[in-house]
Each structure stands twice: as structure tokens, then as C-alpha cells.
Amino acid sequence: MSRSRLRSALSFPRFAALTTGLTLTLVMLGIYTAATGSGLACSAQWPLCDGGLLPQTIPSFVEWFHRLVAMITGFFILGTALWAWRRPDARTRSAATLAVLLLPYRSASGRSPSPSAECSRRATPRPRRAHTSSSR
Numbered sequence: 001m002s003r004s005r006l007r008s009a010l011s012f013p014r015f016a017a018l019t020t021g022l023t024l025t026l027v028m029l030g031i032y033t034a035a036t037g038s039g040l041a042c043s044a045q046w047p048l049c050d051g052g053l054l055p056q057t058i059p060s061f062v063e064w065f066h067r068l069v070a071m072i073t074g075f076f077i078l079g080t081a082l083w084a085w086r087r088p089d090a091r092t093r094s095a096a097t098l099a100v101l102l103l104p105y106r107s108a109s110g111r112s113p114s115p116s117a118e119c120s121r122r123a124t125p126r127p128r129r130a131h132t133s134s135s136r
Contacts, residue, residue: 012083019076026073029066038062070107077103 033039038059042049046067050056055064077099084096 012087015076015083016080019073019080022069022073022076026066026069029069033062033066036062038066042067074103074107 036059041057041059041063042055046064047053049060049064055061077096081096081100084092087093
């Protein structure tokens, strides 16, 4: 593929759309990871998992793959922001910079559950009482 053809194929809007698609895929993988209970299968050992580079169990693989996609998506977000700063549009630069600033926060908050979420998982469900009114 010639250089001019590569430049025309890889434009900023296409790269930003790819980054957006990766981010949405990451969100869906995160939902799946949480729904299957695989969120802490590798603990803080990533990229290692289950004592090796590749995970040995399905829950470990789900979390490992989610973290791999998160890392790749993070690099794409950084690349989008760097590319945005070379463009004249201030709104694009602001949005890309905001995404980069939110990236560490989201990565840290997604890595470990919040204390309130952990407490709600451990709490035993209480029976709900129907709210009825009496006319007496």
C-alpha cells in the first residue's frame, strides 16, 4: 500500500470512530466481565494471570482479555488526543483532552470494586414489604 493511499485511508475522523468503537466494545466487555463475576479473577497480577502469561481458567481469561482490550483502547484514546491537538478545531481538542484526563480515573475505578458495591454484594437481601394504606 502506497504512503498516499495509507494517508487517505487513515483520516482523523476514521481513527476517532475506531477509538469510539473500541471504547464501546470495552464497555460491553466490562459489563460481561462483571456479569460473569470474573472481575477479580487475576487480581493485581495483570498481565500475568494464574501464574503465567496466559490465563488457565475461563473467568481468568475473561478478565485478562478485558484488561488487554482496555490497554489497547487506552493507547488509541491517547493517539486520538495527540492527533486532535494537531487539528484546528478547539472542541475536538477539548473532548479528546477530557477523555485522556478521565482515562486514569476510569481505569482505577474499574479495577477494584467500590466499598459500597462490595458491601451491597455481601448484604443479605431483606424481604420487601408491600406498602398498603388503611382507611381506618
